[in-house]
Amino acid sequence: MIYFKYLRMVIRSFMQYRLSFWLNLLGQFFVTFFAFAGMALLFRRFGSIGGWSFGEAALCFAVVGTSFALTECFARGFDIFQRQIKSGDFDRLLLRPRGTVLQVMGSNFELTRAGRLAQSLVVLGLAVSWVDVTWTAAKILTLVLMILSGVAVFTGVFILGAVVCFWTVEGLEFINIFTDGGREIAAYPLTIYPKWIMRFFTFLLPFGCFNYLPLLYLTGRAAAHPTLYMLTPLLGFVYLLPCLLLWRFGVRHYISTGN
Amino acid sequence: MRQYAALFKMRLIAGFQYRAAAWAGVATQFAFGFVFILTYDAFYRSSAQEPPMPWEDLVTYLWLQQAFLAIIMLWWQDGELLSGITDGHVAYELCRPYDMYAVWYARLVALRLSSVLLRCGPILIITVFLPARWRMHLPAGPKAAALFLLSLALSLLLVAAVSMFVYILTFITLSPVGARLIIGIASEFLQGSVIPIPLMPKPLQQVLNFFPFRYAVDLPFRLYSGNIAGSDALVQLGIQLAWVVGLVLLGYWAFGRVLKKVVIQGG
Numbered sequence: 001m002i003y004f005k006y007l008r009m010v011i012r013s014f015m016q017y018r019l020s021f022w023l024n025l026l027g028q029f030f031v032t033f034f035a036f037a038g039m040a041l042l043f044r045r046f047g048s049i050g051g052w053s054f055g056e057a058a059l060c061f062a063v064v065g066t067s068f069a070l071t072e073c074f075a076r077g078f079d080i081f082q083r084q085i086k087s088g089d090f091d092r093l094l095l096r097p098r099g100t101v102l103q104v105m106g107s108n109f110e111l112t113r114a115g116r117l118a119q120s121l122v123v124l125g126l127a128v129s130w131v132d133v134t135w136t137a138a139k140i141l142t143l144v145l146m147i148l149s150g151v152a153v154f155t156g157v158f159i160l161g162a163v164v165c166f167w168t169v170e171g172l173e174f175i176n177i178f179t180d181g182g183r184e185i186a187a188y189p190l191t192i193y194p195k196w197i198m199r200f201f202t203f204l205l206p207f208g209c210f211n212y213l214p215l216l217y218l219t220g221r222a223a224a225h226p227t228l229y230m231l232t233p234l235l236g237f238v239y240l241l242p243c244l245l246l247w248r249f250g251v252r253h254y255i256s257t258g259n
Numbered sequence: 260m261r262q263y264a265a266l267f268k269m270r271l272i273a274g275f276q277y278r279a280a281a282w283a284g285v286a287t288q289f290a291f292g293f294v295f296i297l298t299y300d301a302f303y304r305s306s307a308q309e310p311p312m313p314w315e316d317l318v319t320y321l322w323l324q325q326a327f328l329a330i331i332m333l334w335w336q337d338g339e340l341l342s343g344i345t346d347g348h349v350a351y352e353l354c355r356p357y358d359m360y361a362v363w364y365a366r367l368v369a370l371r372l373s374s375v376l377l378r379c380g381p382i383l384i385i386t387v388f389l390p391a392r393w394r395m396h397l398p399a400g401p402k403a404a405a406l407f408l409l410s411l412a413l414s415l416l417l418v419a420a421v422s423m424f425v426y427i428l429t430f431i432t433l434s435p436v437g438a439r440l441i442i443g444i445a446s447e448f449l450q451g452s453v454i455p456i457p458l459m460p461k462p463l464q465q466v467l468n469f470f471p472f473r474y475a476v477d478l479p480f481r482l483y484s485g486n487i488a489g490s491d492a493l494v495q496l497g498i499q500l501a502w503v504v505g506l507v508l509l510g511y512w513a514f515g516r517v518l519k520k521v522v523i524q525g526g
Contacts, residue, residue, distance in 0.1 A: 027440030
């Protein structure tokens with residue numbers, strides 16, 4: 001519940017700069033709009049990618065976009081955690097009688113990502129009608145699970161990035177390779193990439209469990225074990241556990257910068 | 260003139276101080292270069308007909324884009340100047356006895372130049388020696404190399420001239436995000452940074468010819484691979500130069516106008 005109080009507080013503080021907020025929102029909308037336009041133009045030029053149609057890739061793009069936007073909205077605190085470490089603000093959180101995960105999550109909500117979210121949802125709607133899939137209740141459920149699983153995985157990656165800051169103090173730009181780069185990669189079904197990329201993004205950073213594995217089920221490519229593939233998104237939630245354990249390990253080893 | 264040169268040099272040296280950031284940037288740009296190549300690789304393999312841009316040219320284009328990112332990306336701006344406009348620090352600038360447009364313009368050029376000189380080296384050297392499918396090719400010839408360098412220098416001036424409009428608009432809207440975000444994002448697509456312009460449909464390509472952005476990225480990188488050559492190259496370089504001069508003059512005029520009406524925020 002305290003989480004929603006945090007949320008209300010941040011919304012209020014955002015509304016103090018209305019014009020800036022709306023322009024930012026619009027900008028976020030266009031970031032993904034142009035990325036999608038680029039994708040559409042590439043499909044216009046090349047027809048298909050590794051046996052996947054434009055509709056299927058658009059579905060992938062929309063799921064990743066929606067998950068990423070939601071994660072940036074609600075778990076932004078971990079993404080910019082290095083600022084708290086550097087300024088020493090994290091010491092204050094440790095003194096309070098609440099969990100650190102909740103407090104860091106509540107420290108920031110990037111509401112402008114709603115622009116990105118809106119764009120991704122539009123693409124999602126279009127992609128659902130474009131793909132050659134009969135939408136049964138099970139498939140709709142899978143789609144919802146994919147998005148939620150994506151949020152879990154991206155949150156996990158953000159947490160891992162924040163854990164690194166316990167030791168480095170400085171935020172590391174290379175974390176972006178896995179968050180932004182992972183987003184770029186997961187915008188297409190992972191099977192189009194070389195095997196080692198696929199393995200990395202399935203086992204180490206499990207983008208595959210909300211990307212191509214359930215997509216195989218949705219598009220009828222997993223005839224042998226449909227239920228198995230349908231349930232793969234659940235693995236994304238399991239991934240949060242080791243991330244949270246690492247977080248606790250990091251908190252225990254935290255040495256304040258002292259300012 | 261001497262004072263502007265001195266300020267330019269000062270900014271350049273200040274930019275060279277951020278070496279650790281530059282290395283992190285190089286690593287990130289490598290990774291993104293690989294990601295983009297991987298995606299295009301899958302597209303090229305699935306393509307039924309011959310794409311309008313040969314694979315070697317595309318890879319070279321993508322690596323050049325990563326190597327010279329600091330020159331071409333328009334969403335990257337001088338945060339100090341932008342926040343100065345909104346928090347009132349710009350008042351000090353107004354008191355100084357120099358031409359503000361010239362100084363800010365020189366500052367933007369120096370910022371990009373110092374960053375690109377730090378970053379482009381490792382990327383250019385390593386990518387030339389990568390395995391065949393990933394390799395960046397050398398310029399099509401000495402003439403192509405010369406035209407490329409000339410055009411890239413003009414790109415730097417062009418991007419700085421367009422950037423000045425971000426600051427001009429910030430004086431009007433007093434919001435440091437809006438103008439920067441809109442110009443930054445739209446330009447990325449119009450430049451050919453999202454996808455290379457030769458891969459776009461023909462009618463869209465013709466539309467993009469009417470904007471200055473194409474001349475900052477598409478032109479120099481295609482001069483490099485010899486995709487644009489001969490008399491066409493000279494004509495397009497002429498257009499690029501005309502855009503630089505035109506936008507600087509327009510910016511100079513607009514900058515003067517907003518400075519007359521400027522309201523200082525805070526104390």
